[in-house]
Amino acid sequence: MIVNEFPNRKISVNNEPYLYFGGTSYLGMASNTEFQKNIFEGLKKWGTFYGSSRNANIKLAIYEEAENYFSNFLGSEDSLTTSSGTLAGKMVIDYLSRTTKKFFHYPKTHPAVLHPNSLSLFLNGKINPLLQNDISEEIIITADAILALETQPTSFDFLDAISPQKKITLVIDESHSLGVIGKHGKGVFSSINSNKLNRKILISSLGKAFGISGGIIASDKNLIKEISAEPIFISSSGANPAYLDAFLKSDNLYKNQRRKLFNNLDFLEDILKPNNNFQFNKKYPVIYSTSEVLHKKLLQNNIIIARFKYPTYESYMNRIVITANHTKNDLKKLSNLIN
Numbered sequence: 403m404i405v406n407e408f409p410n411r412k413i414s415v416n417n418e419p420y421l422y423f424g425g426t427s428y429l430g431m432a433s434n435t436e437f438q439k440n441i442f443e444g445l446k447k448w449g450t451f452y453g454s455s456r457n458a459n460i461k462l463a464i465y466e467e468a469e470n471y472f473s474n475f476l477g478s479e480d481s482l483t484t485s486s487g488t489l490a491g492k493m494v495i496d497y498l499s500r501t502t503k504k505f506f507h508y509p510k511t512h513p514a515v516l517h518p519n520s521l522s523l524f525l526n527g528k529i530n531p532l533l534q535n536d537i538s539e540e541i542i543i544t545a546d547a548i549l550a551l552e553t554q555p556t557s558f559d560f561l562d563a564i565s566p567q568k569k570i571t572l573v574i575d576e577s578h579s580l581g582v583i584g585k586h587g588k589g590v591f592s593s594i595n596s597n598k599l600n601r602k603i604l605i606s607s608l609g610k611a612f613g614i615s616g617g618i619i620a621s622d623k624n625l626i627k628e629i630s631a632e633p634i635f636i637s638s639s640g641a642n643p644a645y646l647d648a649f650l651k652s653d654n655l656y657k658n659q660r661r662k663l664f665n666n667l668d669f670l671e672d673i674l675k676p677n678n679n680f681q682f683n684k685k686y687p688v689i690y691s692t693s694e695v696l697h698k699k700l701l702q703n704n705i706i707i708a709r710f711k712y713p714t715y716e717s718y719m720n721r722i723v724i725t726a727n728h729t730k731n732d733l734k735k736l737s738n739l740i741n
Contacts, residue, residue: 403706408433411727413706421732423700423722424708428582428687429659430727431613431652440651444644452643457636468646476604477592478620482630483641487577487607489634490617491515494573494605497629498542502571506530508545508556512575515544515605529563540569540600547579547590551690551719553683555583561596571601580618581611582687587660591620601625608641612656614649616641662726663687669730673737680722680740689722689740696720696740703739 405413409422410433431437452462465483472481484490491514499505505520523530523543533541548555564570574591581587591604604620619629629635664685671684680691691697697709697720708721722736 411725411729411732415706418704420704420706421735422706423724423728423736424706425723425725426578426610427613427725427727428611428723429613429656429663430725431611431656431659433727434613434655434659437613437648437652437655440648440655441644443651444647448643448647450644451639453639455636455638456630456640462640462643464643464646464650465640468641468650471650472618472620475586475588476620477588478604478622480623480626481618481620482626482635483608483646484617484619484635485639485641486615487575487605487609487617488514489638490605490607490619491573491575493629493632493634494603494619495544496634497625497632498571498573502540502542504532504539504541506533506541506543508543510546510549510551511544512546512577514577515546515573515575517542517544520544523560529560533564533568535565536567538567538569540571542571542573544573545575547574547576548583548686549578551721553681553686553688553690555579555590555686558590558594558596561598564598566598568598569600570598571603572599573603573605576604576606577610580606580608581656581660582663583685587611587656608645608649612649614642614645616645659726663724666724666726666728666730666733670724670733670737673734673741675737675741677740687724689724691720691722693720700736700739703735705736705739 403415409425411422413420413422468483469481495515495517505517506523507516507520508523545556576589579589583589606618608614608616608618667684667687679693680689682689697707700707709718
């Protein structure tokens with residue numbers, strides 16, 4: 403379906419109105435008028451884009467301000483903004499692959515942090531035996547904080563089953579959790595404190611809950627320093643400075659939108675009847691349906707959800723996304739049809 407406007411809670415397809423329960427604008431920031439005002443102010447100060455290397459002789463102060471904020475917010479020693487979450491993932495994986503050859507991935511991990519020679523973390527439902535031998539070696543484990551088609555955060559208890567001989571670097575993709583999951587939307591990065599870890603690295607898109615173009619890498623100071631010296635970082639443009647400026651000025655807006663979102667989720671939990679054909683967790687704004695007919699029924703009743711073939715899944719996904727902008731009547735209509 404091709405639309406000619408941003409798909410907020412309502413969209414028009416062939417001049418017919420639909421409710422929209424797709425996308426990833428969990429906090430509804432992309433269409434928030436107050437946030438757009440902050441974007442406009444940022445554009446006046448920083449221009450529409452700054453297409454220069456971050457290592458050029460002229461450096462914009464907004465980058466350091468934003469990265470200091472993210473370091474404090476995420477509980478990391480340092481952080482680095484990039485032009486996209488995918489680029490952030492590629493930078494990290496490319497950097498790590500030059501010194502470490504053993505990569506393992508949690509099932510259905512996002513392609514942004516999936517090394518081409520990565521091995522499965524689990525075999526036949528159990529931890530990969532290669533992680534339990536006594537060989538002393540460095541390994542990389544990549545995982546999503548919450549999988550794109552799931553409603554519960556990833557459990558990192560599997561770390562307990564890994565041999566103490568392994569020097570583990572954990573790379574976590576927080577693209578679908580940052581701004582939503584955890585205290586104040588901090589995600590899961592700061593809550594993973596396993597003594598099995600030698601290093602942990604966060605990568606994330608900023609374009610989902612936060613509603614701005616760009617990506618973020620967060621970890622220890624040494625890793626951030628080394629990645630910022632990588633040719634791919636030096637030769638690429640940074641995140642949009644106007645958007646970073648708006649982000650820093652919108653703390654109260656984010657808090658208010660997050661409050662609205664969780665009010666919606668509480669309301670939905672009260673009216674949605676449990677069913678084996680879908681997963682719903684009131685702490686996360688997604689209903690994931692395994693039904694092959696639900697999306698058709700919803701479409702017939704002028705509701706559009708996210709349905710397409712995702713790269714790391716075998717079948718089509720049916721992802722019903724709740725945002726801060728949906729109304730109680732929107733949720734009633736949705737739940738009545740699902741029920």
